[in-house]
Amino acid sequence: MGVIPFRHTEFMALLEAGNSLNQILTGRRNNERVRPAMHTRGAFEKYCAENPEWGARAKALVVANDAAARQRKGALKRNQTHCKFGHPLLGANLLVEGKTKFRRCRICMARRAAAPRPPTEDEIQRVTEALNAGQTIGQICWGKSGGKRTGERIIGHNKLKLYRQQNPEYDQFVCSVISDSSTRFQQRRRNPQPCAAFASSKKRKLYRRGHHRKGRRKICTQPARQPRGSICAPIDEAKAEQILSALREGRTLRGISGGKFRGKRVPIITTNDRFREYCAQHPEFASKALPLLEQNYKAANKRKGAPRANRTHCKRGHSLADAYIHVSPQGWTMRNCRVCHQARINRAMPLPPAKLEKVKRMLMAGKPIAEITGKWLRGKKREITVNTVQFYNARKADPELDMFVRAHIPRIRRLSGEQRWAVYRARKATAERREQANDYHAIATLVPANLPRDIRDDIVQSIFMALLEGSLRRDQVRGRIREFVASHNREANRHGVGKFGLVSLDAPIFADSSMTLKDTVQHGLW
Known part of the structure; x- marks a missing residue:
C-alpha cells in the first residue's frame, strides 16, 4: 500500500472556513460526523515541517480557530435571557459563580432554599440499602469516590442533609453506619493488601500517588485517616469536655473542626454545625465555650503575620531596626527597609x-x-x-x-x-465687585436708624454720588455721615417740605392712633 498524499489544498480550505484542527482530523462536529476523517496529527506536523511557509499559515489559523471554538462553547446557555421558569437573567436576579461562570436565577435559588423539596420514600430506601452495602456519602450523593465516577447518584446532598435534620433517628443511623465503614477502612489501611489497581494493570510504568512498590507487587501504605463517623456523631458529655479542654489550650473553631492548630495537624473533635447545634441546646456549655472561643479568636488574630513581624532583616540582608513604618490604605501597618526604599527611589x-x-x-x-x-x-x-x-x-x-x-x-x-x-x-475683579455690592448695606448701617426708610435711602444715594464724583473717600464716610444728614435736611426745608420731607394729610400722626394730620388743621389751606 503506497503513502497517501497530504491533501493540503482541501486542508487549508477547511481551516480558512473556520474549522478547528480536531474537527478536520476526526470529521466530527458536536459529536456528529459531518465529513470523512482526514489524515492524522502526525501527518499534519510532518507536512508543516516539510513546508514551513504553508505550516506557519496553517498553525496560525489553527490557533485562531481553536480560540473561536472555545468561545463558542456554552453559547446556548450564555445567551439565555430567562431561566426555565421565565425569570429574567438580568441585573440583581443574575448570579454568576466565580470559577465556573455558571449563571443562576436568584429567585429560583431563594424559592428552593425557602421550600426545599423533601426526598421521597423510594429515595430514602435506596439510600438505606446503599449505606448497608458499604457505600459512602460521596458515592450516594455525587456518584464519585476518590475523585472518580463510580456510578449514578441516588439523592442530592442537600436533600439528604434536610432529611437527617428533620429525622434525628435516621441521622444517628447514618452516623453509625459511616463510623463502621470508616473503622473497616482504617483496618484495611493498617493491614495493607495488594492494590487492586496494580493487580488489574498490565503496565507497571504508571504509579499513582500514595502507592509504593515493594518487591514485585504494589501495596497501599497510605496513613490511616480519622474515622469520619466519629466526627459527624452527635456530641456527648465526654466529647463536650474534650472540646472545652481544647478551647482552654487556645484552639479556635477551625482547630476543633478543621484539625489544624498553629500550623500543625491535630485530631478533629467535631464539625462546625454540631458544635453550634450543641451550644444552642446546652446554654451552660455555651456560656463556658463561647467566651473561650472569642478569646482564642483574638489571640489568633494577634498571631497573624508573626513571621513578618518578628523578622529582623529584609530579604537583602539590611537591618529593620530603623524600618520605615507606614499604614496602608487598607489599614495594615507595614515595615519597609529604608535602604531598599531609597534604592528604589534612586x-x-x-x-x-x-x-x-x-x-x-x-x-x-x-x-x-x-x-x-x-x-x-x-x-x-x-x-x-x-x-x-x-x-x-x-x-x-x-x-x-x-x-x-x-x-x-x-x-x-x-x-x-x-x-x-x-x-x-x-479673583481681584470678583472681590471688587463683591465689595461694591456690599457698600450699600455697609453705608446704610451708618445712617441714623430713627430716620424714615425713604430719607435714609436718599442720604445713601447722596453718599454714593459723592464717592463716584471723587469728593468723598471710603475712609471718610463714617466721619461725614452727619454732614450728609444735615445737607438733606437743609434741602428739604428750602423746598418747604419740612425736616421730614412731604407728608400725606391722610397719614396717621402716631403709629398707635387713628388721628390724621388733616384733623389737626385749624385754618384754610387756600
Missing part, C-alpha cells in the same frame, strides 16, 4: 514607549510637570500619567528626554504664569 529607569510618547505630547501641549505627575490643583485630584519619582529617574536614565523637558520648561513657565495672573485678576 533607581534610574527609562519610561515605557507608550508613556514616553504621552509625556512628550503633554509637554508639547504646554502642560506643566505638576499636571503630568498628577499633583492636586485647587482641591481636585488630577490623573497621574507618571509619578514624580519615576519621572525624574527617567530623566536621569534618558538624556534625550531630559533635554526635551529642559527645552519646553521656559514655554511652560510662561503659559503657567499667564494662567496664574489671569486667575489672580479674575
Whole structure:
C-alpha cells in the first residue's frame, strides 16, 4: 500500500472556513460526523515541517480557530435571557459563580432554599440499602469516590442533609453506619493488601500517588485517616469536655473542626454545625465555650503575620531596626527597609514607549510637570500619567528626554504664569465687585436708624454720588455721615417740605392712633 498524499489544498480550505484542527482530523462536529476523517496529527506536523511557509499559515489559523471554538462553547446557555421558569437573567436576579461562570436565577435559588423539596420514600430506601452495602456519602450523593465516577447518584446532598435534620433517628443511623465503614477502612489501611489497581494493570510504568512498590507487587501504605463517623456523631458529655479542654489550650473553631492548630495537624473533635447545634441546646456549655472561643479568636488574630513581624532583616540582608513604618490604605501597618526604599527611589529607569510618547505630547501641549505627575490643583485630584519619582529617574536614565523637558520648561513657565495672573485678576475683579455690592448695606448701617426708610435711602444715594464724583473717600464716610444728614435736611426745608420731607394729610400722626394730620388743621389751606 503506497503513502497517501497530504491533501493540503482541501486542508487549508477547511481551516480558512473556520474549522478547528480536531474537527478536520476526526470529521466530527458536536459529536456528529459531518465529513470523512482526514489524515492524522502526525501527518499534519510532518507536512508543516516539510513546508514551513504553508505550516506557519496553517498553525496560525489553527490557533485562531481553536480560540473561536472555545468561545463558542456554552453559547446556548450564555445567551439565555430567562431561566426555565421565565425569570429574567438580568441585573440583581443574575448570579454568576466565580470559577465556573455558571449563571443562576436568584429567585429560583431563594424559592428552593425557602421550600426545599423533601426526598421521597423510594429515595430514602435506596439510600438505606446503599449505606448497608458499604457505600459512602460521596458515592450516594455525587456518584464519585476518590475523585472518580463510580456510578449514578441516588439523592442530592442537600436533600439528604434536610432529611437527617428533620429525622434525628435516621441521622444517628447514618452516623453509625459511616463510623463502621470508616473503622473497616482504617483496618484495611493498617493491614495493607495488594492494590487492586496494580493487580488489574498490565503496565507497571504508571504509579499513582500514595502507592509504593515493594518487591514485585504494589501495596497501599497510605496513613490511616480519622474515622469520619466519629466526627459527624452527635456530641456527648465526654466529647463536650474534650472540646472545652481544647478551647482552654487556645484552639479556635477551625482547630476543633478543621484539625489544624498553629500550623500543625491535630485530631478533629467535631464539625462546625454540631458544635453550634450543641451550644444552642446546652446554654451552660455555651456560656463556658463561647467566651473561650472569642478569646482564642483574638489571640489568633494577634498571631497573624508573626513571621513578618518578628523578622529582623529584609530579604537583602539590611537591618529593620530603623524600618520605615507606614499604614496602608487598607489599614495594615507595614515595615519597609529604608535602604531598599531609597534604592528604589534612586533607581534610574527609562519610561515605557507608550508613556514616553504621552509625556512628550503633554509637554508639547504646554502642560506643566505638576499636571503630568498628577499633583492636586485647587482641591481636585488630577490623573497621574507618571509619578514624580519615576519621572525624574527617567530623566536621569534618558538624556534625550531630559533635554526635551529642559527645552519646553521656559514655554511652560510662561503659559503657567499667564494662567496664574489671569486667575489672580479674575479673583481681584470678583472681590471688587463683591465689595461694591456690599457698600450699600455697609453705608446704610451708618445712617441714623430713627430716620424714615425713604430719607435714609436718599442720604445713601447722596453718599454714593459723592464717592463716584471723587469728593468723598471710603475712609471718610463714617466721619461725614452727619454732614450728609444735615445737607438733606437743609434741602428739604428750602423746598418747604419740612425736616421730614412731604407728608400725606391722610397719614396717621402716631403709629398707635387713628388721628390724621388733616384733623389737626385749624385754618384754610387756600
